[in-house]
Amino acid sequence: MRILLVEDDPDLGPAIAKALRGENCAVDLAADGVDAGHLGDTETYDAAVLDLGLPGRDGIAILRDWRAAGRDLPVLILTARDGWSDKVAGFKAGADDFLTKPFRVEELVMRLRALVRRSAGHAATRLECGPLAFETQTGQFELDGLPLKLTALEWRVLSALMLSRDVVIERLALAERVYEGDADVDSNSLEVIIGRLRKKIGASLIDTVRGRGYRLATPTPSAA
């Protein structure tokens, strides 16, 4: 799960980023409106956390531009403006959720996970694939009913595969959802992560589609 975090406060921005990374998210932090608009236009994110009062450009204007350009990534507005009028204006501009400062970071994470799950087209909070289960609210994976321990990178890869279950994710698209913008993207390390995941959950669950990417395949009843 890769998040675009737009927050101009020099203390709060890094603090949120740190908290989100602690919840296995890849986070790109933009500290002004111009950067935020640019990142949103050029990079791939699972969701954006958008402050409204920004230097450079206002959050609402950035959001409107994204929506006008057909960019439909889920956007959660995180602002000190707590009036109902601000909330109405935020949703009208195309926001998917709205959280006011101060907030509990658990709630922010929970809302982001829900946004990503819903935007992937899942109504249920618990996703299953054979012996593997993903509790989207808590971000917890289970294998055969037992908690599965994963590193942050493994979690990002597996959650992306889980949310697009039975659909091939191109390697590049998968890499974009796993690594932060300034990370050194090495396609080999994606292979390494997939390898480690296969060891943890069983080789048959993750298909490699040659020349294209990966797919988390629901085991057919005959194979089970």
Added chain:
Amino acid sequence: MRLIPRSIHGRMLALSVLATLVALAVAGAAIGGVLQRFVTQGLDQRLDAELSLLAGAVGADGRIDRAKLTRLRGLLDAGPEWRWQIIAPADTIGSDVLADLDRRPPLRGGPHGEPPPLDKPGRPYPLDAVHARGTGLHARQITLTTSAGPVTLTAAAPRDVVARPIRAAILPLLGTLAILGVLLGIATALQLRIGLRPLRALRDGVAAMRRGAGGVSEDQPEELRPLAQELNALARDTSTALATARASAANLAHALKTPVATLALVVRDDAAAAAQVARIDATIRHHLARARSVAVDRRASTALEPALADLASTITRLHAGRAVAITRTVQPGLMVAVDAADLDELAGNLIDNAMRHAVSAVRIDATAEGAIDGGRIRLRVVDDGPGIAAEDRARATAPGVRLDERDDGHGFGLAIARELAVLHGGALMLEEAPGGGLAATVTLPIAGER
């Protein structure tokens, strides 16, 4: 007691009545004077004719021709109480004795001009006389010069001859003046009524502005147009000042909230510090709500239905994942005299509170009560949740009280809604909904036509 009435209407009416009365009195006095002059003049002519008859009976030697007087008798006695008298040096004769002849002329500068001095004979002069029996007389006198000395002729008529026609005329005169006075009074009242009508219209305009109209019409009479323009400018200034006050309150909150958010993140593992941060947050929220409440724009006018539609959609999305349906029954076209942000805050808090506690449905309905002008709008938000026990309902609207500790609401919702409703001259009532649950009803003033 005030001598000058407080109302312009009263002042103008009093002034006009006073002027009318003075004018009527002057007119009455003038008409009476002219009337008296005409009557007196007529009488004087008759008396002067009588004097010339008497003069015919006085010879150049000062003797009185009594035979001639006897012949003239029928002509001389014009009526009862009419008297004449000749005083010659050697003889005195008269129809009666005239006593107390007042030598002072009754009318200074009267119709005959300067009073003739007694030593300058030849022209008749007026006199007031008293009959021996006490009757007042109007007399004319002339002094003739004869070889024997001056001969004084006097002709007198009862003063009543002058007074009677005046008395007869005075009643119709007063009646006419009274009718004139009444007509003038009615004209004044009508003039005031029509003349002051624009003032009443302007007052109604200001009242409408207070209830939410944008301003008063500047299509006014010339004298009132500057006032209307000043009023509108004042309204605009007030709006600007309100917006500024709100903006600084919001800026203060924004400036504080981000550091508080940072602090909350930093200390989230320290329960005691986190509790203090929560307290700071609660205080900011409370005072921001209060600052909002103080800055009420009473001239605001907001369409209810679109605001509720936006709020319902916003709140549905905020609670995405909860299978609670919001249904709305809002009378179309309703305008409330509450500004858009306050209405959002008030209704948003009510709907959000209902949403938090509802099991499956939140129902919103709004209807107008009473006349459109000065009437009220009744907005009702009903949920099918557990409701609030009767004994807790009063506490639920006290600031900062959160009854349901499991929820993550900030507990201000109902209190803010109540404060805003009261501030706008409305009220918030909490009742038990028919199927259990909470029914929150708020009454708000209807906005006048823009």
